[in-house]
Amino acid sequence: MKLTVVGGGSTYTPELIDGFARLRDALPVEELVLVDPAAERLELVGGLARRIFARQGHGGRIVTTSDLDAGVEGADAVLLQLRVGGQAAREQDETWPLECGCVGQETTGAGGLAKALRTVPVVLDIAERVRRANPRAWIIDFTNPVGIVTRALLQEGHRAVGLCNVAIGFQRKFAALLGVAPLDVHLDHVGLNHLTWETGVRLGGPEGEDVLPKLLARHGDAIADDLHLPRSLVDRLGVVPSYYLRYYYAHDEVVRELRTKPSRAAEVVAMERQLLQMYGDPALDEKPALLARRGGAYYSEAAVDLAAALLGGGGSPYQVVNAYNKGTLPFLPDDAVIEVQAAVGPHGPTPLPVPEVDPLYAGLMANVTAYEELALSAALRGGRDRVFRALLAHPLIGQYAYADTLTDQLIAHNREHLAWA
Template identity: 90%
Template structure:
């Protein structure tokens, strides 16, 4: 089996490599190709990848290349983990929205739109080249904003599934609190990418006992502390929102915080400098502890599970993925991309039935879906008016004066990445 990682020079990649090595019985990779235009980073990461494989007794071959076409040729699955513009662009995404009193974040609000505009054309170009070279390959997208990027891929007719690590993080967290194995925990996970709620926590499968009320009663303080939301809010909701909901439920509080501390991009950039130095140490043959602070926890396990299921070799029967709605949530269009539990196999994901949602969540999902429609239109066709419409539709912006100013700043900060600007 050949797998290709586009963006293989990312400092995330050793997390993925570690998963491939540990879980080789689930996903028997014979050749792993890391593709990246940044040759120096790629060689550092590739060297560590080979040492991790060797230490764990994995017999697969790790290949590094800057040639996308040869890298994806013959691959059964292609994983996308891109950051167009690098941490420098992320730094901007997290900074200029704050000047207007809006959240600065790489996947939410104006910063998230900027990332979508930079990313969608690049991903679609990569996917077209994959299709020309290897039309049967599955594309697994871990590139943010996952929902918008996955929808772009699906609309263009690609065999694509979006993946995020929020759900697997909750699964692992809840399993630890409950004293069970992660495979025993089935989440009632529903929403859009980075806009999700855990509406149930069932033991043993989708028909098992729902222990969410007990989980909140016994461990509500710990869960709330992780989310940086009040325990009282979780009790009133009766569900567990993802930590990205803090940008909506405590927007002004978050803006005040972000204005008084270094950006997350600056922190990550410093971590990346340290990690790349570590990766260059020929004695290092395992992922360093610092990588856990970089983000993307459990990414490798989720990626292995999904790839194994899509390729017919195993994997969990039910997984949280990003895919077309197709009637799962009746208040959204069929071609909206939702993030829910799905039965996953070689023909792709089939979302499981979702109980009727409280309007408190359904309404916000419908609003953000409308924004994502407009965001994708702006990413595909460009133009100041389309950017303005997307920003005006976003529930974290919504005022024309803000949308006007943010449009100008978004374009000014991203001209080198926007062909139409």
């Protein structure tokens, strides 16, 4: 089995490598290729990756290359974890929207649209080259904004599934609070990427007992603290929103906070500097503890589980993924990409039935789905008016004066990445 990671020079890659090494029985990788144009970073990450494999007794071969076509040749699955423009572009995404009083974040709002515009054309080019190399290869997308990127891939007929670590993070957290094994926890997880709610927490599988009310009664304070939302709100909702919902439920509060502290991008840049220095130490043969602060917790386990299911080697029967709606949520178009529990196998994901969704959540999902459709149109076709329409449709913006100003700023800050600008 050959797997390729595009964006393999990321400082986060050792987390993925550790998962491949630990879970090799579920996913017996014979060749793992790390592809990245940043040769110096790739050498450091690749060296540590080989030492992690060696320490854990994994017999697979790790190859590093800057040649994308060579890297994807014959791959059974390709994982996408790239960042067009690097952390410098992320720094901009997180700062210039604040000038209008709008949240600055890399996956939602104006910053999220900027990232989509930079990313979608690059990902589609990569996917087309993967298809030429092996039409049966699966593409697992972890590149944000996952919902929009996955929809772009599916619209072009690629064998693609989107993956996010929010659900597996909740699964692990709830399992610890309940004192059970993570695999015993099944989430009733519904929404769009980075716009999801846990409407049930079931023990043993989709038909198991829903213990969410007990969980909130006993551990509501801890859950609310993790979300940075008041316990009273969580109790009134009766569900657990993802931490990304704070950008919607407490937008102005978040903007005030973001204006008074360094951006997340600045924190990550400093962290990456330390991590790369560590990776260069030939004595290091395990992922350092600092990596846990980098983000993407449990991504390696989610990625292994998904790849194993898609490639027919096993994996959990039900997994939270990003896939076509196809009637699962009747208030959304069939070609919307939703994030829900699905049965996953070599045929791909099949979303499980979802009970009727409360209008409180369905309305916001429909609004953001409309934005994502407009955002994808702007990413594929370009043009100032398409960017403006997407920003005007976003519930975190919505005012024409803000949308006009943000459109000009987005184009000015991203001109080098926009072929049409």
